[in-house]
Amino acid sequence: MLSQLTTIWRAMRPPFLLLPLVLMLLVMMTASYDGFVWSPYLMALIAISAVIAHASVNLLNEAEDASSGLDDRTERTPFSGGSGALQTHPKHWSRVAGFGYFCLGTLLSLGLFFIHLRGLAVFYFGILGIFLIVAYSRFITRSPGFSLIAPGLAFGPIMMVGSYYVLTGVVSITIIGLSLLVFIWVNNLLLLNQFPDVEADRSVGRYNRVIAKGTASCSELFRAALLLSYLGLAVLIWLGRLPVESLLGFLTLTLAWPLQVGVKNHYNELQQTPSLLALNVAVVLLTPALIALGLFWAMQ
Template sequence: MLLTLAMVALAAALAESNGFSVATTLFSLVALGAVSAHACVNVLNEVHDARSGLDDLTQRTPFSGGSGALQANPQALKAASRLGKALLALLITIGCYFIYLRGWSLLPLGIAGMVLVMAYTPMLTRRPWLCLIAPGLGFGPLMLTGSYFVLTGEYSWSVLAVSLIPFFLVNNLLLLNQFPDLTADVQVGRRNLLITYGPGIALRIFRWFLLAAYSVLAILVAVGILPPLALLGLLSLSLAIPLYYGIASLNEPQQVPHRLLGLNVAINISLPLLIAIGLALSS
């Protein structure tokens, strides 16, 4: 959930830096909607993977393989399914209010977000390229630009450009987390990028995406879309450089060390938060 809160914080910081005043109540409601979406897809994924037997096959890590809750308490499956549906209902309710508040131009983003929430595990994980980019689309162009629109009532090309940073980072978050689950994913019929093209291609794309996230930040500052203090985000290079070289030196790609998985998570949270802090200081 920290990743979601980082996205909403970045949206609010972008709004403030563009001259908008962000109301605390509206910010809180946007955060609730974003957290509901993230929690909903997590719960629905957990339920689906319990029913398919995937989480019975995974070797669980702190970052992948499911929580293990439904394997320890299989009688809770129906309750978990109801929780997922309740979160979906809450998400739809909040989304309808935002459409009432800001108008129908928010609807396309809302529909796209709902498709990602409901289709990711049962459908998109069987389509390699869609599986690769769906997480980044959800947290970047959809969540960041959607949150900004609700907070300001306007779409912004500059915010869409900034959303490329979490787009690349969150794609990498899910891509690297697929490595410990590789054997189990094959057994239940998933066809993600790692399965379809192999670890070598997947890790090469991971490195490209990591470089792309920081390149976008540097370019946006260079052309004046972001203020110089947004370069506070570069402090996270202290995490990204060890991750990049750690990935490049893997001898057994299917056995990604927990340390690298943890660095990947930390970068996803710290980079947008640092940019948000830089924007707040600039404002």
């Protein structure tokens, strides 16, 4: 029993579950800055749903990668190549997959409550999210274009805008703008993590952007997208959609600059330079957290 629970826990990739929590913090602060008084109980349910959604896709992805043999062919880093949980305990494959679908069922139940609360519009966010969870490992990873944008769609426009709508009953220009920044950061997160796994991914039939266009081209895309995200943040502040206190988000330029330089010079050596993957994770987590802090500061 203990080994089953440990395997499931590792396959959930708990450190990665910080991302939906940070994004829910940003949703919460944006709603407050926009003048809404929201229910903390509802916000808690929304945050739980976001974490469950991410846990579900992690579990199902681990199960699919173990089944296809992909995780046996990758060289793991803390940020890519799978958790290794099912390589250590392959007999628990059905438990990991089963718990992934249990999380999915729980998410559907919470979604029905949100639909009851806010109406049919929530259904459209939910059905898109469920599709991305179920289709990601088996189908989406075989499309260079869709696999590039699917992670950002899931965490940005779907998760953030959907959560804001459930919390407030409306959608604001501010949350849409922020969700587009998150769209870029999360796409970049997954894009860079694919660099070390190119040959392993190709061997099991995946055909993502890095395989289709090569690491040199994708490193340029990564760097351009990173620059665009900070330009987008500047535009939101300039337009008055975010307060000047949101300039705190630019503090992560101290991480983003060495990150883009490193990717430019070492895009074929990311397996040997996991510090670049770590910098990328830090940018993705800290930038929205600092923007949320700026929103909180502006309300004081």
